[in-house]
Amino acid sequence: MKFTIAVIPGDGIGPEVTNQAKKALNAVADTYNHVFLYKEAQMGACAIDETGNPLPEETLNICKKSDAILFGAIGDPKYDNNPTATVRPEQGLLRLRKELGLYCNVRPVKAYDQLIANSPLKEEIIKGTDIAIFRELTGGIYFGIKELSDDKQVAFDGCSYSVEEISRITHLAFQAAQNRRKKVTLVDKANVLETSRLWRKTVTEIAKKYKDVSLEFLFVDNAAMQMILNPKQFDVILTENLFGDIISDEASVIGGSIGLLASSSIGDKSALFEPIHGSFPQAKGKDVANPLASILSAAMLLEHLGLHEEAEAIERAVEKSLVLGITTEDIKNKSNFSASTSKVGDFIADYI
Amino acid sequence: MKFTIAVIPGDGIGPEVTNQAKKALNAVADTYNHVFLYKEAQMGACAIDETGNPLPEETLNICKKSDAILFGAIGDPKYDNNPTATVRPEQGLLRLRKELGLYCNVRPVKAYDQLIANSPLKEEIIKGTDIAIFRELTGGIYFGIKELSDDKQVAFDGCSYSVEEISRITHLAFQAAQNRRKKVTLVDKANVLETSRLWRKTVTEIAKKYKDVSLEFLFVDNAAMQMILNPKQFDVILTENLFGDIISDEASVIGGSIGLLASSSIGDKSALFEPIHGSFPQAKGKDVANPLASILSAAMLLEHLGLHEEAEAIERAVEKSLVLGITTEDIKNKSNFSASTSKVGDFIADYI
Ligand SMILES: CC(C)[C@H](C(=O)O)[C@@H](O)C(=O)O
Ligand SMILES: CC(C)[C@H](C(=O)O)[C@@H](O)C(=O)O
Numbered sequence A, B: 001m002k003f004t005i006a007v008i009p010g011d012g013i014g015p016e017v018t019n020q021a022k023k024a025l026n027a028v029a030d031t032y033n034h035v036f037l038y039k040e041a042q043m044g045a046c047a048i049d050e051t052g053n054p055l056p057e058e059t060l061n062i063c064k065k066s067d068a069i070l071f072g073a074i075g076d077p078k079y080d081n082n083p084t085a086t087v088r089p090e091q092g093l094l095r096l097r098k099e100l101g102l103y104c105n106v107r108p109v110k111a112y113d114q115l116i117a118n119s120p121l122k123e124e125i126i127k128g129t130d131i132a133i134f135r136e137l138t139g140g141i142y143f144g145i146k147e148l149s150d151d152k153q154v155a156f157d158g159c160s161y162s163v164e165e166i167s168r169i170t171h172l173a174f175q176a177a178q179n180r181r182k183k184v185t186l187v188d189k190a191n192v193l194e195t196s197r198l199w200r201k202t203v204t205e206i207a208k209k210y211k212d213v214s215l216e217f218l219f220v221d222n223a224a225m226q227m228i229l230n231p232k233q234f235d236v237i238l239t240e241n242l243f244g245d246i247i248s249d250e251a252s253v254i255g256g257s258i259g260l261l262a263s264s265s266i267g268d269k270s271a272l273f274e275p276i277h278g279s280f281p282q283a284k285g286k287d288v289a290n291p292l293a294s295i296l297s298a299a300m301l302l303e304h305l306g307l308h309e310e311a312e313a314i315e316r317a318v319e320k321s322l323v324l325g326i327t328t329e330d331i332k333n334k335s336n337f338s339a340s341t342s343k344v345g346d347f348i349a350d351y352i
Helices: A014-032 A045-051 A057-065 A089-100 A113-118 A163-178 A194-207 A220-229 A241-254 A292-304 A308-324 A341-351 B014-032 B045-051 B057-065 B089-100 B113-118 B163-178 B194-207 B220-229 B241-254 B292-304 B308-324 B341-351
Strands: A002-010 A035-040 A068-073 A104-110 A130-136 A146-148 A154-162 A183-188 A214-219 A236-239 A262-266 A271-275 B002-010 B035-040 B068-073 B104-110 B130-136 B146-148 B154-162 B183-188 B214-219 B236-239 B262-266 B271-275
Touching (some): A014 A308, A045 A089, A057 A089, A104 A163, A130 A163, A130 A241, A146 B194, A154 A163, A154 B194, A163 A183, A163 A236, A183 A220, A220 A241, A220 B241, A292 A308, B002 B057, B014 B068, B014 B308, B014 B341, B045 B089, B130 B241, B154 B194, B163 B194, B163 B236, B183 B220, B236 B241, B292 B308, B292 B341
Parallel strands (some): A183 A236
Antiparallel strands (some): A104 A262, A262 A271, B146 B154, B262 B271
16 A cells, blocks of 8 residues: 655654664565555745744645654753743644644553663562543643733733534544553543633543543642553543643653553544654764654554554564664663664564 | 730631640640640631631631741632532632732641551661652642633633742752752753743753752653652752642652641741641531641641740650550551541640
8 A cells, every 4th residue: 555654753752763663664565566656845944044933834745745644752851941032843733733633642651561660660660551541632721812912021821622622622532441451541630720610510521421431530730740650540641731741751761661652643534653752862873762652653553554464563572672672872771782773674674 | 924826727627636736735735834825727629618618817817926837727618519619618718828928838748657667668768768849839830810711611720830939939949958858859841831842941040059959950750759668868858839739749649648747838937837638528516537647737737936945745746656656547647546536636735
């Protein structure tokens, strides 16, 4: 079969890890007789540097016309400490999410047995953890009105949610739970926020249609504690945009394997796949960044295109690399030498 | 000396732990020749049950007339899963904070060596952690406008911050840092929120007046990761209301000693002291709850009244109870029997 894949390498280590994912996709194309047509596009700090726009129109068009998007990472320190900059790399990603309607961000967090020694948590707490976080991605305070008063003394951010925005991701979360351990935990702050109360009411209503799935509620402050105290209690976590940003990043490090975590951002017409780790500017161009999360993003992308067997081939290759200890420095065992980004990518591609 | 102390036991285990704190205060009064006049007042679910109001006017008046407030905990499960309830226990606490102008919430997080075995984190990561979290407590999305559209399809929460609100707590945070390890970390989401950008700008400006203190910035999602990966990097954390709620709760469990963490909420005219743990309804009335956080809240209260020696007497007694292993079940060593809430309170009072 033939697919068009938009590739947005982005900033920092984005380009080098995305290259390894492309190697894996090429190996899949060879082995399973597919054609992947890559359309490279720019977004983020690199796009600002070249065009002044963090999301050039051309990038948006390429994405709209492709079957799926493979994305690297975004962000550059030169923009972070400049609160008055009016153009910032993140605006590119936020606008892309909004324009393509990528409302459902899924971040699986899995504690790989081989990597548990790297976890900051004690083994008995983390072992067996397997969570899917469903984060709403195109609403809430991220996209509310923003104001700075004329005298620059008062700033404002608005946060709103509609029943419709809440419902569509809620259905996806419950459907996912049906194929997992059949539990959804809604994370909110319903004791304080009006939007959270609408989430609780809407989700409670929808839950009645999924009788095989149980629903629990957790205030976001409590969720931040439970994620450390007992992460195994979670199956599917459902939450709004900002809480999802915080809780999923917290969750991403508990397994000691952030270098392996991929994510998908799904809309009705488009789908984007990216590693959870950011642009990690310190490692840029050094050929040391872990490419596995990007490679596993490619596997999620194949799964999304309906290519199950092909996705599994990538996952098997990744597991093999872990078992053999052909890994980058960040996750290596005491007994192994570490391999470079590109060596790991080559191994995965060969194995496929 | 003579002081009036408002005592708000609140809900759940609030009353039983507050009682132990009063025992400690009484012992201090005897030993150091002070008079503490307690004015008991109601707030929370118990106040709703009796008066229909989570913060009766009488309670507010008692608090306004007292030198300091000792508070237990608030919240009851019967309100949590009822998003349409118009009267909720939390409203009492939020209104009290606002009415008394308690804008600066300080939550110290310390990893006690004796309790490190209880931490979910590995010892090498947690040992030595000592953080003071400064959370803004009377602004932000907690107190913004809240709306539900007439057709109940769209909910809204407004979040605003003024330079003035940001400035007053920032000064307190930097002053605290001067007496500590001289580092302030501002936690925000300046890559997305207008209010965060105003925080970053205002804090950067104020930092110039504290040349001996260094200032760092961290996005809240990254902060949630760093709190687990390397909590020792933090000295003073400064943040807005909602981020402070989440990050401080996350931080409270990493030391394995949430049962020992006290907090203060300071305004220009009033000050309130409370344990960080909540109302923990499951343990209510069972005489098993850990009273140390409430007892250490009383020590913070004395410190606030200028009674340093007296505060230290309580702290020493608490340390002694840990060394001797006279502790409640939650923090006991394998080798000790556990003591009841009131037994621990009695020991502390006797030792003082
Ligand atoms: C870069 C930033 C705007 C973004 C977000 O907050 O959504 C990132 O943290 C993420 O989680 O994808
Ligand atoms: C009870 C609740 C409203 C409160 C808050 O969110 O501020 C609590 O979680 C806290 O941190 O004191």
